[in-house]
Amino acid sequence: xxxxxxxxxxxxxxxxxxxxxxxxxxxxxxxxxxxxxxxxxxxxxxxxxxxxxxxxxxxxxxxxxxxxxxxxxxxxxxxxxxxxxxxxxxxxxxxxxxxxxxxxxxxxxxxxxxxxxxxxxxxxxxxxxxxxxxxxxxxxxxxxxxxxxxxxxxxxxxxxxxxxxxxxxxxxxxxxxxxxxxxxxxxxxxxxxxxxxxxxxxxxxxxxxxxxxxxxxxxxxxxxxxxxxxxxxxxxxxxxxxxxxxxxxxxxxxxxxxxxxxxxxxxxxxxxxxxxxxxxxxxxxxxxxxxxxxxxxxxxxxxxxxxxxxxxxxxxxxxxxxxxxxxxxxxxxxxxxxxxxxxxxxxxxxxxxxxxxxxxxxxxxxxxxxxxxxxxxxxxxxxxxxxxxxxxxxxxxxxxxxxxxxxxxxxxxxxxxxxxxxxxxxxxxxxxxxxxxxxxxxxxxxxxxxxxxxxxxxxxxxxxxxxxxxxxxxxxxxxxxxxxxxxxxxxxxxxxxxxxxxxxxxxxxxxxxxxxxxxxxxxxxxxxxxxxxxxxxxxxxxxxxxxxxxxxxxxxxxxxxxxxxxxxxxxxxxxxxxxxxxxxxxxxxxxxxxxxxxxxxxxxxxxxxxxxxxxxxxxxxxxxxxxxxxxxxxxxxxxxxxxxxxxxxxxxxxxxxxxxxxxxxxxxxxxxxxxxxxxxxxxxxxxxxxxxxxxxxxxxxxxxxxxxxxxxxxxxxxxxxxxxxxxxxxxxxxxxxxxxxxxxxxx
Numbered sequence: 001x002x003x004x005x006x007x008x009x010x011x012x013x014x015x016x017x018x019x020x021x022x023x024x025x026x027x028x029x030x031x032x033x034x035x036x037x038x039x040x041x042x043x044x045x046x047x048x049x050x051x052x053x054x055x056x057x058x059x060x061x062x063x064x065x066x067x068x069x070x071x072x073x074x075x076x077x078x079x080x081x082x083x084x085x086x087x088x089x090x091x092x093x094x095x096x097x098x099x100x101x102x103x104x105x106x107x108x109x110x111x112x113x114x115x116x117x118x119x120x121x122x123x124x125x126x127x128x129x130x131x132x133x134x135x136x137x138x139x140x141x142x143x144x145x146x147x148x149x150x151x152x153x154x155x156x157x158x159x160x161x162x163x164x165x166x167x168x169x170x171x172x173x174x175x176x177x178x179x180x181x182x183x184x185x186x187x188x189x190x191x192x193x194x195x196x197x198x199x200x201x202x203x204x205x206x207x208x209x210x211x212x213x214x215x216x217x218x219x220x221x222x223x224x225x226x227x228x229x230x231x232x233x234x235x236x237x238x239x240x241x242x243x244x245x246x247x248x249x250x251x252x253x254x255x256x257x258x259x260x261x262x263x264x265x266x267x268x269x270x271x272x273x274x275x276x277x278x279x280x281x282x283x284x285x286x287x288x289x290x291x292x293x294x295x296x297x298x299x300x301x302x303x304x305x306x307x308x309x310x311x312x313x314x315x316x317x318x319x320x321x322x323x324x325x326x327x328x329x330x331x332x333x334x335x336x337x338x339x340x341x342x343x344x345x346x347x348x349x350x351x352x353x354x355x356x357x358x359x360x361x362x363x364x365x366x367x368x369x370x371x372x373x374x375x376x377x378x379x380x381x382x383x384x385x386x387x388x389x390x391x392x393x394x395x396x397x398x399x400x401x402x403x404x405x406x407x408x409x410x411x412x413x414x415x416x417x418x419x420x421x422x423x424x425x426x427x428x429x430x431x432x433x434x435x436x437x438x439x440x441x442x443x444x445x446x447x448x449x450x451x452x453x454x455x456x457x458x459x460x461x462x463x464x465x466x467x468x469x470x471x472x473x474x475x476x477x478x479x480x481x482x483x484x485x486x487x488x489x490x491x492x493x494x495x496x497x498x499x500x501x502x503x504x505x506x507x508x509x510x511x512x513x514x515x516x517x518x519x520x521x522x523x524x525x526x527x528x529x530x531x532x533x534x535x536x537x538x539x540x541x542x543x544x545x546x547x548x549x550x551x552x553x554x555x556x557x558x559x560x561x562x563x564x565x566x567x568x569x570x571x572x573x574x575x576x577x578x579x580x581x582x583x584x585x586x587x588x589x590x591x592x593x594x595x596x597x598x599x600x601x602x603x604x605x606x607x608x609x610x611x612x613x614x615x616x617x618x619x620x621x622x623x624x625x626x627x628x629x630x631x632x633x634x635x636x637x638x639x640x641x642x643x644x645x646x647x648x649x650x651x652x653x654x655x656x657x658x659x660x661x662x663x664x665x666x667x668x669x670x671x672x673x674x675x676x677x678x679x680x681x682x683x684x685x686x687x688x689x690x691x692x693x694x695x696x697x698x699x700x701x702x703x704x705x706x707x708x709x710x711x712x713x714x715x716x717x718x719x720x721x722x723x724x725x726x727x728x729x730x731x732x733x734x735x736x737x738x739x740x741x742x743x744x745x746x747x
Contacts (some may be wrong), residue, residue, distance in 0.1 A: 040095060040348070040371040045073045048089070051685075054619040056088040056714045058542060058572055063361055074108075074367040079118070079352040081361055086353040086572060090126070092619075092711045094594045095371050096745055097291050097344030102374035105348055106286040106302070108367040111135040111279060114233035117356030120364050121237070123287050125349050126594075126714075127556075127570055128241040128257050129341035131289055131297045132349070135279065136261070138233035144226050150464065151177060151214035151221060156200070156320050158214070158223060159207045159465065160510060167208060167225060169313075170266020171199045175223040177216040198266070199225075201320065204498045205508050206466055209320030219464060228265035232279040235261040236299045236311045240341045241530050255530045256558060267311035273303065274310055282365075288374070291344025294336075315340040345594060382746060384600070385633060385667050387412045387674040388739030396676060398610065398726045399733025406613065406725040408625055410738045411675040414710060414719040415632060416552060417534050418593040418671060418746075427583045429564065437558055437566035438576040440587070461490065462514040469504045471517060478505055490515050528560040532716065533567050534588045539576070541569065541715035549624055552717040554592060565589075570715055592716035595671055595746040599704035599722065602741070606692045608734035611727040614688035614704075616720060619713055621685065623721040625678035633670035671744055681723055692734075709745065 042049055048068050055066045061080025064087050069076050077087040097103055103124065111120040116137045123132025145166070149158040158173075180195045200209045238260045267274055277283070284302035289295060294316040300309045319335025350366050388410065389395065398407045426440035457473035468484070468491075484495045490513030499506040532554055539553040555567035555576055568574060570592075604612060617623045665674070687707075692700070710720035728734045 037373050037376045038370055039373055039377050040091065040093065041369065042091075043073065043368040044068055044075050046070075048075055050620055051618055051708070052092050054090050054092060054714050056086070056090070056542070056571065058084060058086040060084045061361075069365070072365070072367070074365050075350075077350060077352055077364045077366070079354065079362045079364070081354070081358045083117075083354050083357045084572065084574065086351070087364075088349065088351045088353075088571070088714065089366075090349040090714050091347040091371075093596065093709065094126075094345045094347050094711075095124075097346070098373065098378060099292055100375070101377070102288050102290050103344070103346075104286065104288040104372040104374055105369065106284065106372075107348075107369040108282060108284050109350075110282045110365045112362040112364045113280065113360075114138040114231075115358045115360070115362065117354060118358050118362060119351070119353050119355065120362070121349070121351040122285060122366070123237075123349065124289060124346040125239055126347055128239070129343055130239050130346045130349075131287060131299070131341075132237050132239070133285060133287065133299050134235045134237050134261070136233045136235055139227060139230040139263070142226065142229045144224050146222050146224050148220050148222050150219045151217060153177075153215060153217045154213050156210050156213050157203070157207060158210060160219070161206050161208065164202050164205055164208055166227070167199055167202060168266065169199055169201060169260070169262050170268075172196050172226040172228075173199060173208075173210055173223055174226075175214075175221055177214045177218060177221060178210070178223070179212050179215055201318070202260075203320065204466075204506070206510060228263070230263045230265055232264065232277075234264040234279055236267065236297075236313075237261050238297060238313065238340060240339075242338050242340075242342050256556065257530075262311060262313070269300065269309035269311050273301070273308045277301065289344070291339070291341065293339030295340070295344075297340075343594075382598070382743040383669065384741060384743050385670050385672060386739050386741050387633070387672060388603075389737050390676055393676075395605075395735040395737040397733060398736050399728035399730075402731060402733070404726070404728050404733060406615070406681065406727055408678040408681045408723045409676070409726050409736050410740065411623070411625060411628065411678060411681075411721050411723040412597065412710070412740055412742065413630075413673055413721045414593050414595060414597055414712065414744075415671055415673055416536070416554070416593060416712070416717060416719055417532070417588050417590045418595065420588050420590040421531065422528075422589040423587060425584050426565075426587050437568055438555065439564055439566045442563055442565070457520050458517055459520045460516050461511045461518065463511055466507050466510045467504050468507060468520060475500055475502060475505060484520060489513060490518070491520070528557050528565065528589060531557050531589050532570065532592050533557055533565065534590075534592075534717070535582070535585055536588070538582060538585060541713075541717040542571065549622075551622065551624075554715055554717040557589070593671055593712060593719065594716075595744060596709040596711055597672055597720075597722075598709045598743040598745055599707045600741045600743055602702045602704055602724070602738065603699060604692075604702070604724070604736065604738040605699045606726070606734045606736045608692075608728065608730065608732065610692050610729075610734045610736065612690050612692060612736075613686050613725045613727070614707075615681070615684040615723045615725050616687050616708070616710070617683070617718075617722075618685055619718075621683045622718055623684040623723055624682050625675060625721070625723075626680035626682075627678050628675040629677035630673045630675050631665060632673045633665040633667035671746060672742070681725065684721070684723065704740070 042052060048055060048066065057064055057066060059080055061082035063080035064085045065078050066087055066089065067076050079085050079087050095103065105124060107122060109122055114135050120135040121132045124130045125132045147161045150160040151158055178197050180197060197210055197212045200211050202208055239257055241255050241257045264274065286300050286302060286307060289297045296312060296314040298309055298312040300307055315336060348369060348371060352362065352364050396409050398404050398409060424442065426442060429439035429441055458471050460469045460471055478497060478500045484491055484497060484507055490511045492509045495507040495509045497505050498508050535553040537550050537552065540549065540551050541553050553576055554570050556570050557565055557567045559566040569576060615623060710722055712719045724738050726736050
């Protein structure tokens with residue numbers, strides 16, 4: 001049962017007639033006597049479970065490591081002292097979210113000691129999206145800071161602030177034209193102190209929404225912000241790569257991952273329990289979310305058998321209160337119109353990383369973990385496909401002229417990328433070791449996405465506001481994330497659009513001059529920012545694959561224009577070590593494939609006795625094939641298209657402007673690929689075996705529904721391979737035909 005919040009916290013959810021949703025209900029109001037079903041659980045009594053968990057370590061210090069602790073039945077994650085040290089453990093599966101259900105996880109954990117510049121995290125998250133609880137920078141003393149800003153009487157908005165970088169949701173704010181809030185006025189945001197006005201949301205780099213309207217219209221008013229003490233450095237965090245500034249784009253423009261951190265003093269749960277927690281002790285932590293796009297996140301602990309809420313954030317009807325007044329023509333500031341995260345399909349993850357160097361190493365310990373679906377889980381949904389032999393060659397000759405050992409008759413895997421929006425060949429730019437990004441130069445200029453002049457408008461602007469008022473021309477081609485260029489001086493060169501409507505748009509900087517009737521151009525730059533770029537056949541992305549195995553490099557794009565794309569490692573953010581030998585290499589741009597293949601049945605026949613083994617990849621020992629020729633099931637031909645019109649297909653062009661011609665196996669919407677050409681394999685783990693009957697097997701049907709699904713790695717560069725390997729005896733070998741029926745869980 002949930003413990004009711006303390007009396008000094010009044011929380012009444014929007015449109016919820018039953019009062020506070022705390023009590024014995026989940027995120028969708030179900031009484032917790034309804035069915036709850038474990039879909040994943042693990043303990044670590046005898047090891048770190050490498051078949052089900054991936055360890056990912058980056059250790060400039062040489063001291064970071066992950067060890068199973070037999071004496072306590074858990075895992076120790078030791079983090080060294082160098083900047084950039086990372087220890088990370090993530091579940092192999094991305095747990096499939098089902099609309100109408102609450103996803104719940106719980107674990108026992110000890111974070112260790114909070115240090116400035118270091119992060120310890122646990123929750124449902126990856127490098128792009130999710131929710132987690134974090135031990136970060138401790139704050140030992142309450143301090144205040146002042147900023148000047150502008151206001152309009154009756155609105156809950158402060159604008160023209162020099163920076164919002166140090167501000168957070170729930171931060172108290174005072175000023176001469178701010179009246180105290182009514183406690184519990186908006187349940188979607190933290191309320192730090194009853195009857196104190198607090199920040200409800202960070203609109204952009206110069207504007208905030210607050211919990212009570214200002215009483216006067218003013219420019220240059222001084223406001224005081226209070227940073228409250230947080231000695232354990234505890235935060236609840238929402239991570240999203242649905243760019244906060246791109247909410248009006250509904251996903252046409254992705255973003256780099258952003259962490260929205262809410263410190264402990266701003267948590268809105270049970271205040272007495274929050275004040276009594278000692279975060280240096282072992283804690284039983286639980287977290288849950290509903291996605292839908294507009295669900296809710298909650299964080300809590302278990303004390304004496306009670307599930308106690310520490311903090312929660314809801315996402316429907318979220319935005320600045322009273323942010324516009326149609327009668328006066330005041331422009332609305334952005335509210336949330338897009339999902340709180342790009343996906344509800346998330347792994348469980350434990351993570352430590354040093355943002356800066358630290359004075360001492362830290363040990364974080366974790367023990368058992370479970371993932372529960374409140375309301376029970378329905379059977380996994382997904383398309384079913386067959387992966388098998390070439391119709392023109394229904395069987396493969398194994399051991400022709402002699403015996404063969406573990407000959408890879410058939411291998412299946414997911415594609416590394418899901419939707420592929422662009423592909424081609426690249427040249428590497430020369431980048432120094434101190435560069436914060438790696439770069440490629442496109443072989444042919446990209447006119448599909450970047451660097452295209454979209455529109456020319458006439459507008460007014462001034463240093464008193466970051467609103468650009470359009471006096472002539474249409475904003476139809478203006479979108480959030482575009483850079484802005486003015487023929488008249490006054491707009492900073494780095495200014496970008498953060499909000500747009502039919503008569504005006506907002507930029508992330510304040511003009512330095514006043515202009516009337518200025519010509520303002522908007523360019524479609526950086527629309528690839530946030531997407532992933534994948535280089536097959538290159539490097540290893542710090543994966544556990546053997547050195548030199550060239551399992552592919554995956555990175556996240558940080559900047560782009562018509563000829564250059566910049567990117568950093570997907571996990572560390574560091575530059576990719578590039579060489580001139582990679583000039584002209586192929587790449588794909590899109591999103592990493594986080595779906596999974598679920599084998600269901602296998603049909604196999606052989607005309608002579610043989611041993612049949614199913615061998616699957618592990619993160620430390622992936623299957624590497626000799627002479628593979630992977631084919632997707634897609635059968636498509638198309639040229640480059642704009643975002644939103646991209647077809648589901650894979651393949652590589654030889655130049656940016658050439659068509660993508662792809663002849664697959666006739667299943668256009670499959671995300672899988674199969675190989676029937678490899679002649680040898682190394683790596684993998686034998687997980688199933690049988691002997692075909694003497695004199696030939698005929699057709700055998702095998703149930704694979706209890707098999708683990710096939711996953712991707714943390715870095716996204718090496719999808720699991722399942723190989724059907726055949727060993728023969730005698731001089732003639734065997735003719736073997738095999739098909740695997742599998743389900744592709746992509747939602």
